Amino acid sequence: MNLDKLQINACTRSGWQAIDLGFLMARAWWRQLFLSSLVPLLPLSTILLIVFSESPFWAVLIIWWLKPFWERLPLYIASRKLFGEEPDIWSHMKSLPLKDSLPWLLWRRFSVQRAFDNPITVLEELIGGTRRQRLRVLHGRHSDVAIANQLVCFCCEILVAFGLLVMFDFFTPESFGIEFYNNFNDLSQTGEWIYSLAGILAMTLVMPFHTMAGFALYLNRRIELEAWDIEISFRNLANRKQQERTSMSTLVLALTLSLIVMLASPAIVEAAIDHDRESSRQLIESVFQGEDFGEERTQRKWRFKDWSEEVDDETFPEWLIDFFEWWEDNVDFSDDLSGAAFWFKILLVVLFAGLLIYLLRRYRGPLSRWGRGKARETAPEVLFGLDVTPESLPEDVPHQVMRLWAEGDYREALSLLYRASLSRLIARYELAFRASHTELECAALVRARGIDSLSDYFWQLTSIWRKLAYGHQLPETEAIRDLCNDWVTELSDEAK
Amino acid sequence: MNDTSHTTSTALNALRTHINGRLIGQSQVVDQVLIAMLAGGHVLIEGVPGLGKTLLVQTLAAGIGGQFKRIQFTPDLMPGDVTGHVMFDMSQSKFVLKQGPIFTNLLLADEINRAPAKTQAALLEVMQEHQVTLDGKSMEVGKPFMVLATQNPIEQEGTYALPEAELDRFIVKVNIDYPEADDEVLIATRYALQSFAVEPNDSQQLLDVEAAQQHCAAIEVDDKVSEYAVKLVRSTRGTTLLRHGAGPRASIALLRCARALALINGVGFVTPDDVKAMVLPVMRHRVILAPEVEIDGLGVDEVLRNLLEKVDAPRS
Known part of the structure; x- marks a missing residue:
């Protein structure tokens, strides 16, 4: 198993996402998967249909019963495709493991997680106690999704089969006199044949999706248990580091190692390796024998919830007794039912108010966020290589800008004004600028804020900044003065 | 200009x-x-x-x-x-x-x-x-x-x-x-x-292409903008999302297209916005998605947009 060649993104997914991935795999590799299910199925179906030509339902029943068998080859092929191999269906069909077949055709035939469990038999080839142990680990998650997969695919099979029947019905001339929707007992032989063919076709069409969904669940569980995603990340990291290493460092390392090997006599080296091996073996054995290793324990027990105060269930609360006493004294149902209706209305209003309070209390978190919109990210301190913290700005920004401009430090002056504007926009208007945003994207964010004068000012500043920074075109001093004056109006502390 | x-x-x-x-x-x-x-x-x-x-x-x-x-x-x-x-x-x-x-x-x-x-x-x-x-x-x-x-x-x-x-x-x-x-x-x-069909009055020449190409080549590109274009192209190489990244020809194409866009916009210099705007058309056919990304249903444009978000835009 070479994880470098893994054709799916090794990341932990939810069970339903894994099912999606399984369906995607079935679509991506549909040619090989359908071929691998058809290669064994087609000849056997033909033979069975010929043998049971009088009552083809028997053929369908046998084919259905042997389904765990048909699913093995597509699964095997998918496991090879998963690592970028181009499997040969014929050779794999010959080498397909057949062990553990009998249980799969007897009591395990009715397993509701067949597609999820099948990889353990077909790919890991585990049987008996080892299989049971592995299953226990595997079923730690996604069992419910695996059952749902089986149920949904079964329903899909039925739907597809009936869809095919309806299609046959639509395209068959009435003169043929075939009754499609009779009871099974009253079906003609042609009807039976059509039902059987529709059933076999539906099984063939749905099988790859069912198998791949189960396989994806199995993969997802293995990714979780064996941390494939972390291993792949480490490998990528190692590869990148490997490339970054200079040839000089490799040379130095090689020379050092050679020197050590040359200086040390072979006997010393051998003894050192032996000693190292022996100590490692002892350490491993001591870990194996340790108390903490290999112990598996499952504890289940009932416990009370943490009640803050004891409630005596056997006595009614005082307020309830008071309420009913008041009710008895004041409410009279003898006159007519209007009084009851009134109190019933009151009860409904109280219940509704209670429900409303409960819902507001229950969803207070999302509701409070809804009002405020997306939670604000932490304001950045450095953007585009510029320090945008308010503390980094001079006391009087326009004055400082004009001073730098007068000294002929044009770029520095405009850069300060631009940086100061960004800093104020972040601090005051909570604009979420990102390092990847270009000048016009930043200006568009300001425009989206909906303050026209501020937006016009920032567009003007951006335009002049772009001309200077990328076009090397010096703006007029008057334009800079205007920008400084407008900065006071739009973004200075007084403009708050 | x-x-x-x-x-x-x-x-x-x-x-x-x-x-x-x-x-x-x-x-x-x-x-x-x-x-x-x-x-x-x-x-x-x-x-x-x-x-x-x-x-x-x-x-x-x-x-x-x-x-x-x-x-x-x-x-x-x-x-x-x-x-x-x-x-x-x-x-x-x-x-x-x-x-x-x-x-x-x-x-x-x-x-x-x-x-x-x-x-x-x-x-x-x-x-x-x-x-x-x-x-x-x-x-x-x-x-x-x-x-x-x-x-x-x-x-x-x-x-x-x-x-x-x-x-x-x-x-x-x-x-x-x-x-x-x-x-x-x-x-x-x-x-x-x-x-x-093209009408007879459509045959009027509106543009001298060779002269326009010469003007396009004369559009100014700041060093920072060139670096930005190269960074964008290089970002397609080290990522696990792509099996094959774009080559140096993509950097050249990106800058040439950014120049042309600046000319169309009537600006005499290239800005990072021009470069960023041309990333998708210039690079979408020069990269190959990693198989796992393809199976996950992501497209080239989505992956390139994702990479664009990871490259810092220049400011000075």
Whole structure:
């Protein structure tokens, strides 16, 4: 198993996402998967249909019963495709493991997680106690999704089969006199044949999706248990580091190692390796024998919830007794039912108010966020290589800008004004600028804020900044003065 | 921006308006084709049939006062059918050269992926060198020269995927999509009564392409912007999302296209916005998705947008 060649993104997914991935795999590799299910199925179906030509339902029943068998080859092929191999269906069909077949055709035939469990038999080839142990680990998650997969695919099979029947019905001339929707007992032989063919076709069409969904669940569980995603990340990291290493460092390392090997006599080296091996073996054995290793324990027990105060269930609360006493004294149902209706209305209003309070209390978190919109990210301190913290700005920004401009430090002056504007926009208007945003994207964010004068000012500043920074075109001093004056109006502390 | 550049920009806008007046609802495609023309490159257009690709090229050819030819690529098309061939003329008792449709200014290579690799390769030399070698002699094709090749994204049966070397020759890949509902109403009402053919008054030359290309090459690019373009291209290489990143030719193409965009916008210098705007058309055909990303259902444009978010834009 070479994880470098893994054709799916090794990341932990939810069970339903894994099912999606399984369906995607079935679509991506549909040619090989359908071929691998058809290669064994087609000849056997033909033979069975010929043998049971009088009552083809028997053929369908046998084919259905042997389904765990048909699913093995597509699964095997998918496991090879998963690592970028181009499997040969014929050779794999010959080498397909057949062990553990009998249980799969007897009591395990009715397993509701067949597609999820099948990889353990077909790919890991585990049987008996080892299989049971592995299953226990595997079923730690996604069992419910695996059952749902089986149920949904079964329903899909039925739907597809009936869809095919309806299609046959639509395209068959009435003169043929075939009754499609009779009871099974009253079906003609042609009807039976059509039902059987529709059933076999539906099984063939749905099988790859069912198998791949189960396989994806199995993969997802293995990714979780064996941390494939972390291993792949480490490998990528190692590869990148490997490339970054200079040839000089490799040379130095090689020379050092050679020197050590040359200086040390072979006997010393051998003894050192032996000693190292022996100590490692002892350490491993001591870990194996340790108390903490290999112990598996499952504890289940009932416990009370943490009640803050004891409630005596056997006595009614005082307020309830008071309420009913008041009710008895004041409410009279003898006159007519209007009084009851009134109190019933009151009860409904109280219940509704209670429900409303409960819902507001229950969803207070999302509701409070809804009002405020997306939670604000932490304001950045450095953007585009510029320090945008308010503390980094001079006391009087326009004055400082004009001073730098007068000294002929044009770029520095405009850069300060631009940086100061960004800093104020972040601090005051909570604009979420990102390092990847270009000048016009930043200006568009300001425009989206909906303050026209501020937006016009920032567009003007951006335009002049772009001309200077990328076009090397010096703006007029008057334009800079205007920008400084407008900065006071739009973004200075007084403009708050 | 000096006066001549300003005149070019005005002429470009006139041409753009003229083409948009005939090809309704595809202004983005028109812009990208004009950018490719100014950058001296070729365009690969991907879209379903019937979206006005031929009309676009016809109108463009008329607008630049150039010649237009079209080749429908089929599985039995031979290289000689594209470039031309030498044949024996019985009447003159000598070999004469018969030039192929490639000797033109604008060549529409319709459904280029339907022809086998051998015929597709016949375009390689002319796309790179702007010349064709026939009977051992190199002959220059028309100036300006531009290939607009089309691909149909739906019907993939019986097609030959373009090799990477050829894909890299296209400066941009343009995705052409269905027009908006309002535009489609306009198209339907206008062309229900009128033919698509270029009208006589359309043949007025609106732009001198060679002069415009020279102005385009003179557009100023700051070092920081060049670095930004290279960073964007390099970001496609180290990522696990892509099996194959874009090469240095992509950096060159990106800057050339950014220059052309700046010229169209009437600006005498390239900004990071121009570079960023051209990333998708320039790079989408030069990268190959990692298999796992493809299986997860992500597209090239999504991955490139994701990478764009990870590259810091310059500010000084």
